[in-house]
Amino acid sequence: MGRPRKFDETRALTAVMHTFWQRGYEATSTRDLAESTGMGLSSLSNAFGDKRQLYLRALRRYYETNTAVQTELLRRPGPVKDRVRALMTQAIDIDLANPPSSGCLIMNASMEMANTDPEVAQEVRRHFTTVEEAVRSALAEGQDSGEITRDQDAGTLAHHVLSAYYGLRVLARVRPDRTALTNVVETLLAKL
Amino acid sequence: MGRPRKFDETRALTAVMHTFWQRGYEATSTRDLAESTGMGLSSLSNAFGDKRQLYLRALRRYYETNTAVQTELLRRPGPVKDRVRALMTQAIDIDLANPPSSGCLIMNASMEMANTDPEVAQEVRRHFTTVEEAVRSALAEGQDSGEITRDQDAGTLAHHVLSAYYGLRVLARVRPDRTALTNVVETLLAKL
DNA sequence: GCCGTATTGGATCGGTCGCGCAAAAACTCG
DNA sequence: CGAGTTTTTGCGCGACCGATCCAATACGGC
Structure with a gap:
């Protein structure tokens, strides 16, 4: 009962996510969020709470979409190095998209x-932990099949891959040079 | 001539830098800057310009201090791997300091x-380029002396080290686990 | 000792911020 | 059709934002 909602909750949260993603938390005003969702200020706060709650919901929405894509890439069948390469390449594609994206929301x-x-810190950790576990699991599988070196255990190796991965995304923001970024990926993979 | 300044320009800019470093640009108000420098709002804008100019000055101040330390570590005598390790370890120390720092301003x-x-983008690129060149130069020196692999040229290798370096600093913000971070460093060095 | 000059502290400007209130609107149920 | 419930709409509140203005102040040069 009650007046029916005019908006779709998932669509609204997706719009909120993109606005926070593009501008950051502080630089985004509640009026920006109202405009990007097409909702009124009161409808937003009535449905989701205040600005900070909206931000947390946007982070969780990102988790359900983008983070999920990352872990899915790592669980696919096929050579483990190809999966890691797919993860890295997808990040490069996102970071070098036209118009330029804003990197990784997390x-x-x-x-x-x-x-x-x-x-926010806890939500951020949740994303990192999920990706880390997916990488670790894939690397462990590669070690079992002999594709990946056993010089270090899978956990240590996962940290190594993750640092290269996030460093790659930092570099992509600063110097959007696809060739250089691809070289980083191949250099990493060659040493696994 | 004129009334003498009561503040030291370098000290003021250092205070401004730390405030922006800790809170970020948007979350820092001009009144925050006035408080942290001990100056009045008018004195700040009279001496340095508006908030954005202050931010750019803070980035340049960071360049003269923190970025300079990074390149200096890479130019020291001794084994090249020790220099790279010193760079990484110093970053870990900063990122895990008590009270926790805010990572790397750049x-x-x-x-x-x-x-x-x-x-801001140009200023950021300047820092990255400077560090990149210092890393590349050190690695090239290591290749000449046989300390560093010649599997790839120094430029490609530098990108590889840089991605691990910045990725390390991302991870340090999320999971301040010194053992894991140190393992990342050693894993990287072992493959150079 | 007075004048020009640069800096200081304090007040204040218009604008925007996040947030909330009150009334109209649109539905379900009796 | 009317009562109850929820969302929408429009408006406005107090606070804070960045930036500027202005008078008071403190120096060097004459």
Whole structure:
């Protein structure tokens, strides 16, 4: 009962996500969010709470979409190195898209908010942990099949791959040179 | 001539740098800057210009201090791997300091501002280019002396090291686990 | 000792911020 | 059709934002 909602909750949260993604938390006003969703200010706060709650919901929406894609790439069948390469290449494609994207929302959140907002920090950690576990699992599988070196255990190797992965995305923001970024990926894979 | 300044320009800019470093650009108000420098709002804008100019000055101050330390570590005498390790270890020490620091100001700037402010983007690129060249130069020296593999040329290898370096600093923000971070460093060095 | 000059502290400007209130609107159920 | 419930709409509140203005101040040069 009650007046029916005019908006789709998932679509609204997706719009909110993209706005926060593009501008960051502080630079986004509640009026920006109202405009990008097509909703009124009161409808937004009535449905989702205040600005900070909206941000947390946007992070969770990102988790359900983009983070899920990353882990899915790592679980596909086929050679493990191809999966890691797919993860890296997909990130390069996103970071070098036209018009230029704003990188990884979670990385942005970790820089802007994670050291001042414990709930954001926890949400950020959740993403990183999920990706880390997917990488570790894939590498362990590769070690079993002999594709991946056993010089280090899968956990250590996963940290190594993750640092290259996130470093790659930092570099992509600063110097969008696809050739150089691809070289980084191949250099990493050659040493696994 | 005129009334003498009560503040030291370098000290003021250092205070401004630390405030922006800790809170980011958008979350820092001009009144925050006035408080952290001990100056009045008028004195700040009279001496340095508006908030954005202050931010750019803070980035340049960071370049003269922190970035300079990084390149200096890479130019020291001794084994090249020890220099790279020193660079990485110093970053870990900073990122895991108590009270927890806010990582690398330039990385923060690249996430928050570099895609909307061309001047900030240029300043950010300047830092990255400087560090990259210092790493490349050190690795080339190591290749000459036989310390470093010649599987790839020094430029490609430098990108590889840089991605691990910045990825390390991303991970340090999210999971301040010194053992894991140190393992990443050693895993990288072992493959050079 | 007075004048020109640069800096200082304090007040204040118009604008925007996040958030909330009150009334109209649109549905379900009795 | 009317009562109850939820969302929408429009407006406005107090606070804070970045930036500027202005008078008071403190120096060097004459």
